[in-house]
Amino acid sequence: MDLAMPPNSNSTPVTTTGDDDNTTTDFSLPPVTLHKLPHLSDYVPNLTALTNPIDRSPFYHPSPGFYLSTSDLILRHILFDLSSAAATGGGLLAYHRAGPRRTIRFDPAAVRAAIVTCGGLCPGLNTVIRELVVGLWDLYGVRQIFGVPSGYRGFYSMEPMKLDPKMVHNWHKRGGTALATSRGGFDLDKIVNAIEQRGFNQLYVIGGDGTMRGAVKIFREIQQRKLNISITGIPKTVDNDIGIIDRSFGFQTAVEMAQEAINAAHVEAESAVNGIGLVKLMGRSTGHIALHATLSSRDVDCCLIPENDFYLEGKGGLFEFLDQRLKQNGHAVIVVAEGAGQDMILRTGKQKEEKDESGNPVFLDVGPWLKSELKKWWERDHPGELFTVKYIDPTYMIRAVPANATDNLYCTLLAHSAIHGVMAGHTGFVSGPINGNYGYIPMEEVAVARNVVDTKDHKWAWVRSVTNQPDFLKC
Numbered sequence: 001m002d003l004a005m006p007p008n009s010n011s012t013p014v015t016t017t018g019d020d021d022n023t024t025t026d027f028s029l030p031p032v033t034l035h036k037l038p039h040l041s042d043y044v045p046n047l048t049a050l051t052n053p054i055d056r057s058p059f060y061h062p063s064p065g066f067y068l069s070t071s072d073l074i075l076r077h078i079l080f081d082l083s084s085a086a087a088t089g090g091g092l093l094a095y096h097r098a099g100p101r102r103t104i105r106f107d108p109a110a111v112r113a114a115i116v117t118c119g120g121l122c123p124g125l126n127t128v129i130r131e132l133v134v135g136l137w138d139l140y141g142v143r144q145i146f147g148v149p150s151g152y153r154g155f156y157s158m159e160p161m162k163l164d165p166k167m168v169h170n171w172h173k174r175g176g177t178a179l180a181t182s183r184g185g186f187d188l189d190k191i192v193n194a195i196e197q198r199g200f201n202q203l204y205v206i207g208g209d210g211t212m213r214g215a216v217k218i219f220r221e222i223q224q225r226k227l228n229i230s231i232t233g234i235p236k237t238v239d240n241d242i243g244i245i246d247r248s249f250g251f252q253t254a255v256e257m258a259q260e261a262i263n264a265a266h267v268e269a270e271s272a273v274n275g276i277g278l279v280k281l282m283g284r285s286t287g288h289i290a291l292h293a294t295l296s297s298r299d300v301d302c303c304l305i306p307e308n309d310f311y312l313e314g315k316g317g318l319f320e321f322l323d324q325r326l327k328q329n330g331h332a333v334i335v336v337a338e339g340a341g342q343d344m345i346l347r348t349g350k351q352k353e354e355k356d357e358s359g360n361p362v363f364l365d366v367g368p369w370l371k372s373e374l375k376k377w378w379e380r381d382h383p384g385e386l387f388t389v390k391y392i393d394p395t396y397m398i399r400a401v402p403a404n405a406t407d408n409l410y411c412t413l414l415a416h417s418a419i420h421g422v423m424a425g426h427t428g429f430v431s432g433p434i435n436g437n438y439g440y441i442p443m444e445e446v447a448v449a450r451n452v453v454d455t456k457d458h459k460w461a462w463v464r465s466v467t468n469q470p471d472f473l474k475c
């Protein structure tokens, strides 16, 4: 296929030569729409402008092209069917690329950076903290770096911890977050007042969707008060439920850990007569961990996720399927994400209303419920026949471990991207990989973008073809 793209054109004509018959067809590429990236200069007059100290780094020796400018972009979608107007109808969306800028807007000697971790654990949290500290220190010469303990509430209720490279040296080898984390405790006024009182002017907020919604509020309040404070979000969620970015850090590590649980469930199930191995995995409202662990393991007979309702009884139901599987193979492995099947679990009115401290709905435990339903079914339909369900709940084990090698490298790139953007004066943004390259995405967009499993796309079809499980669509 030939592509002809004249520069400086709003709507870009493209000529494609047919693969089969050499015919040419003319299409046109729509204009690029660039997402505006907030900058301190939007509301702070007379900002400092300094040459990037990386210029003097003995390690980097910046060559032409090392520094990125506002004209360096990443397209949000890189795959198009040019013949479909809908594919490109709204224009091509683009983000600014992440990386060092020639001019920085903070004097490193005047920087007081604060790092906070919020929400649940995720492999790699400590690596991100470590790399923020080491990156600020080594790349930019920042010396005043603080950890805010225990999530958002720590801003106004606890003393910050002074951090330096020596202190964080081994943190990437530890699971959890050395700063501690929490849910709830978001009090906007108290938080921004504390930030002002402590003199923090760079905020690195590591967390999931809830954290990003909170960070947007802090960002708006900072703008409202016209403060020379830059805030950036580093997306963290073991569930991989944050949208726009390719995937969240720690997710691959969690999937690897999940596979170990599936292996154990498979061994247990195989070694019993009519054995079922049941594994519950994390995934409050998305089934990415369950899906990816199922695809990589290949030992799973049925994968149940929140995005795909299932039912137990009758034609096309789980019990009918398991009956067949046990007859064929003598064993079966089920993986269930924690948010799946919630509608089927009986709960009191009070339980329906229950929320955690951050306002997330509290789910009933689908694992023990399903185990008990399986047992009831077998006793009813196969009285006297041998049957075993081995239930494994590795929920917290998969997120409490240190990051694997891939996630560790990813965490470093995320941290460095965040630092470069903040030092350049950007604010209200999130760093993350988009189609394999790192970009800056307005925080407001990330806070509302969700990444759920699309049960109509090829990946879910792949799961179904690997497991041969029912589609659970009642006819």
Ligand SMILES: Nc1ncnc2c1ncn2[C@@H]1O[C@H](COP(=O)(O)OP(=O)(O)OP(=O)(O)O)[C@@H](O)[C@H]1O
Residues within 6 Å of the ligand: 118, 119, 120, 121, 151, 152, 153, 182, 183, 184, 185, 186, 207, 208, 209, 210, 211, 212, 213, 214, 215, 217, 236, 237, 238, 239, 357, 358, 359, 360
């Ligand atoms: N809408 C919101 N406005 C302000 N703060 C919020 C909002 N939603 C959540 N938060 C705060 O963000 C923090 C983390 O939120 P939450 O517990 O939902 O975890 P998360 O960031 O989504 O991470 P994860 O889901 O991976 O555990 C909490 O302190 C919570 O109070």
Ligand SMILES: O=P(O)(O)OC[C@H]1O[C@](O)(CO)[C@@H](O)[C@@H]1O
Residues within 6 Å of the ligand: 120, 121, 208, 237, 238, 239, 282, 283, 284, 338, 356, 399
């Ligand atoms: O028990 P905690 O710490 O509230 O966290 C549980 C939740 O955190 C997550 O790991 C991330 O949101 C979910 O999968 C899970 O529902």
Ligand SMILES: [Mg+2]
Residues within 6 Å of the ligand: 119, 208, 209, 210, 237
């Ligand atoms: Mg969340």
